[in-house]
Amino acid sequence: MYCISVINQKGGCGKTTVATNLAACLAVSGRRTLLVDMDPQSHCAVGLAVPEDQIEKNIYDVLITSYDENRMELKHIVWQISKNFDLAPSGIELAALEPQLAGQDRREDRLVEVLSHDASDYEFVIIDCPPSVGLLTFNALRAADEVLIPVETGYFSLHGLTKQLETLHVLKKQCQQSIIIRVLASMYDVRTKLAREVLNELKKHHSTMMYKTIINFNTKLKEASSFGQPISEYDPSSKGMQDFLRLAEEVAVGAAQMQVKPELSIEEQLQAISKTADELLAESREVLGEEPAFRNKAPQSVEARINEFYGIREEPGKVKFAALYPKADQVQLAGDFNNWQPEQTPLLKADEDGRWEIELPLNGGTYQYRYVVDGRWQPDPYNKRVSINPFGEYNSLLEVK
Ligand SMILES: Nc1ncnc2c1ncn2[C@@H]1O[C@H](COP(=O)(O)OP(=O)(O)OP(=O)(O)O)[C@@H](O)[C@H]1O
Ligand SMILES: [Mg+2]
Incomplete structure (x- = not known):
């Protein structure tokens, strides 16, 4: 079992879209895959047309009982979405997990324990996280072999990336396992000059920390989730599908190689990514300075603009x-x-x-x-x-x- 957690505290950067479609495409290519929804907003179930009113038990019930003698096993909550593709849905109760477990020992290890007991039949486990840092995300981090950070190729997302990396930096101190951390350029819009520039810079400075695959902005991906289908069912001939098939292959090859430990420690990886993000921010400012909306602004006012406006x-x-x-x-x-x-x-x-x-x-x-x-x-x-x-x-x- 190889576990990938999709994490970014910035809302709406494409976490659920990536988690859902990556899981679907790993399954299409014959790999038994479990998608775990750790976001109380239950967007995975919505995006895969699992009727929320019929979800009786969810990942909350599994996690809250995980250290009990009569614990609820994963198989009792899992929904089969398609061949090789299962979903462990979430529910609003998940938002209460953190306060309910306050002060308890090993509360951040609950998910990793559950997966090690109940998920060994799966080749891949993909975890979708909420846009916040707390016990839920921490559980996902502890379970992860790999952290996938989707980043929109725009200035403001890079701003978020720096913050995200600072957070991971703090969290990682409490993680013993080795984790590989990679950035995925998501919602890439080739028509935008800024996106092109940012992507070039990301690639230039940062090729080892990035997935080679890029997820383009593709309206079919948006439509697919509103129709409750992964892209593999909604439109297998779309560009979105090609991107996710490519990502699935890249992830699978990487997972096979990861049986060998990463050369850099998690701390070194984070430092490398952070540095790149800072450099990119500086360069993006220059790019933004040339964009029409900012043309009449002094370059130093860009940061102020974000905070102020x-x-x-x-x-x-x-x-x-x-x-x-x-x-x-x-x-x-x-x-x-x-x-x-x-x-x-x-x-x-x-x-x-x-x-x-x-x-x-x-x-x-x-x-x-x-x-x-x-x-x-x-x-x-x-x-x-x-x-x-x-x-x-x-x-x-x-x-x-
Ligand atoms: N590559 C893409 N092309 C087009 N639309 C996309 C793409 N990725 C995501 N979207 C759309 O952007 C919106 C936000 O995406 P998504 O829900 O995956 O983000 P998220 O990070 O999971 O959000 P949250 O932080 O609220 O959980 C959705 O409407 C989704 O359909
Ligand atoms: Mg989401």
């Missing part, structure tokens, strides 16, 4: 919300200030880069909100303050003075 900002008598969704057709805001009615508060697209914004007059108090991006509800990726809602999902928190 994305997220929430209180101004006299109003709060400004700004987010970057370059590929969205519609972005709306829903919160307890508008009875969670997103259609009342659409954001306006403010520039060609895909910056969306809205201003609301809000009285002092604490509010919860989410964005609705092309119909998908999600927390504000630029606001670290969140709370878990009754559905087990994250709401963003806003405090107006």
Whole structure:
């Protein structure tokens, strides 16, 4: 069994798309594969048309009982998706695992224990993680032979990558096993100059830490998940399918070689990737300086622009919300200030880069909100303050003075 955890604390960078389609393509090529959903938002089940109301037990039940005498085994929760392809679904209860296990010994080893007992029949286990760092992601890290970090080929994703690597750096101190860490260029849009430049730089500095395969932006991949199918079923002749078949082969070859231990320690790998990410950030700034939207800005203002303009900002008598969704057709805001009615508060697209914004007059108090991006509800990726809602999902928190 070879285990790959798909991790990035940045929301919406393609983790679930990669985990689901990589698992499907490993299965298509004859490898028995288990996909484990560690995200309480259950997007794997949604993307594979497993009816959520019929999932009686999920990975939460397996993890919470994993050290008990009458533990629930994986086989009792697994759904067969297609030949060679099984899913261990998640559920909203998973969001409660961390508080419920607080203070308990070896709580971060639960998943690795479960897999070592129950998953030896699988050639590959792929783990989809939530966009946050906590006990769930840590369990996935402890179970991993390999960590796959999907990174959108844009400046803001690189910004996220540096943060992600800092986090992995802290977490890795508690991991004894050797892990290989690789970056996957995802949602690559060859038409964008910035994406091309960033990819070239990534390749130049960083070829050993990157998958050779690139996952292009392909609308068939988006459509496939909204139809509840992996790309191998939805459109096997698509470019998306070709990309994922290539990734599956690369991963399989790498896994075979990984029986030999990696030459670099995990610390050295992280340092190498971090350094590259910093260099890339610096170079991306230069590239961005040439982009039309930034042409009149002093180069040093780019960093300031990120901190200042994305997220929430209180101004006299109003709060400004700004987010970057370059590929969205519609972005709306829903919160307890508008009875969670997103259609009342659409954001306006403010520039060609895909910056969306809205201003609301809000009285002092604490509010919860989410964005609705092309119909998908999600927390504000630029606001670290969140709370878990009754559905087990994250709401963003806003405090107006
Ligand atoms: N290569 C791609 N081409 C086109 N669309 C893509 C691609 N990868 C992901 N998407 C789309 O981008 C959106 C976000 O992707 P996805 O849900 O996989 O991200 P995620 O990292 O799992 O998000 P979260 O952090 O919320 O779990 C989805 O609508 C998905 O269909
Ligand atoms: Mg996801």
